Amino acid sequence: MSRPLPRKLIVLNKQKVSGNMLRITLGGDALEDFPLDQESGYIKLHFAREDVLGGDIEQQLRSDDAKARPMLRTYTVRQQRQNPCEIDVDFVVHEGGPASDWAIHCNPGEQIYVAGPGKKKLINLAADWFFIAGDMTALPAISVNLALLPADARGYAVIEVLEEADIQPLPVPENFELYWVINNHKQGTNLLLDAVTALPVLAGAPSVWLACEFTSMRALRQYFHSDLQIKRRNVYASSYWKHGLTEEEHKLLKSADTQKELD
Numbered sequence: 001m002s003r004p005l006p007r008k009l010i011v012l013n014k015q016k017v018s019g020n021m022l023r024i025t026l027g028g029d030a031l032e033d034f035p036l037d038q039e040s041g042y043i044k045l046h047f048a049r050e051d052v053l054g055g056d057i058e059q060q061l062r063s064d065d066a067k068a069r070p071m072l073r074t075y076t077v078r079q080q081r082q083n084p085c086e087i088d089v090d091f092v093v094h095e096g097g098p099a100s101d102w103a104i105h106c107n108p109g110e111q112i113y114v115a116g117p118g119k120k121k122l123i124n125l126a127a128d129w130f131f132i133a134g135d136m137t138a139l140p141a142i143s144v145n146l147a148l149l150p151a152d153a154r155g156y157a158v159i160e161v162l163e164e165a166d167i168q169p170l171p172v173p174e175n176f177e178l179y180w181v182i183n184n185h186k187q188g189t190n191l192l193l194d195a196v197t198a199l200p201v202l203a204g205a206p207s208v209w210l211a212c213e214f215t216s217m218r219a220l221r222q223y224f225h226s227d228l229q230i231k232r233r234n235v236y237a238s239s240y241w242k243h244g245l246t247e248e249e250h251k252l253l254k255s256a257d258t259q260k261e262l263d
């Protein structure tokens with residue numbers, strides 16, 4: 001039996017959101033049955049392997065050989081609209097990598113295969129206060145989470161960006177503090193952790209949401225779990241990428257890390 005193909009979407013628009021971030025708007029007939037209310041959910045973009053099956057993505061999609069299947073890259077639904085159905089996906093651009101290269105070079109009218117959406121990982125709102133931290137790859141999901149906070153929410157969001165030109169205006173509740181950390185990756189991985197640990201702990205039970213580069217995420221997770229002794233069920237921590245590893249390699253490391261956490 002042949003495999004069902006993922007949705008074939010069309011690039012409708014491309015715009016620069018900030019210094020190192022591009023927003024690609026995807027749409028087309030195949031988006032019409034995309035479930036509603038998927039902002040912050042993840043999708044998997046498919047990229048052809050140039051060296052297999054003549055670089056033909058449709059043949060690769062139909063292949064049962066895992067090594068011949070397209071490369072998958074995970075991105076977040078930043079915004080979703082209806083009539084017409086559209087989703088916005090924000091890409092951090094960086095050196096090398098099929099997804100980043102595609103975002104830089106794609107043009108309106110181009111097509112891309114997209115699977116998903118996967119389950120949304122939203123901050124648990126049943127808490128006395130909130131701590132959200134992440135880097136630019138998590139900025140789309142963080143923006144959605146911030147918009148969910150109740151008007152009387154207290155707590156912090158600390159967001160690491162590559163340069164000042166990547167700071168975005170994000171509305172937050174009145175008693176909620178938003179901090180930006182500038183790190184172009186030449187200053188090591190500790191700047192986000194340093195900024196997070198510098199903030200005073202508030203009274204009551206917090207809900208913590210973390211997503212960023214692997215090493216950074218582990219350091220932050222350790223701080224909340226071990227140093228602050230926050231119950232695991234109140235800390236969502238996800239690694240979105242890792243320096244020096246492709247998504248396939250990162251995924252293996254991430255599975256091993258998750259297993260170790262569970263043991």
Ligand SMILES: Cc1cc2nc3c(=O)[nH]c(=O)nc-3n(C[C@H](O)[C@H](O)[C@H](O)COP(=O)(O)OP(=O)(O)OC[C@H]3O[C@@H](n4cnc5c(N)ncnc54)[C@H](O)[C@@H]3O)c2cc1C
Nearest residue numbers: 075076092094097098099100137241242243244245246247
């Ligand atoms: C649930 C989830 C949601 C995500 N949502 C988004 C999103 O909305 N926007 C977004 O930009 N990213 C997002 N990411 C991260 C994205 O999937 C990775 O950055 C991915 O590796 C990019 O693929 P690529 O083809 O560009 O690079 P790859 O081929 O995976 O990697 C090639 C090289 O680039 C490096 N690299 C990868 N990402 C970065 C980066 N951000 N900065 C610097 N170097 C990098 C790798 O370490 C490697 O050396 C998300 C990840 C997850 C797990």
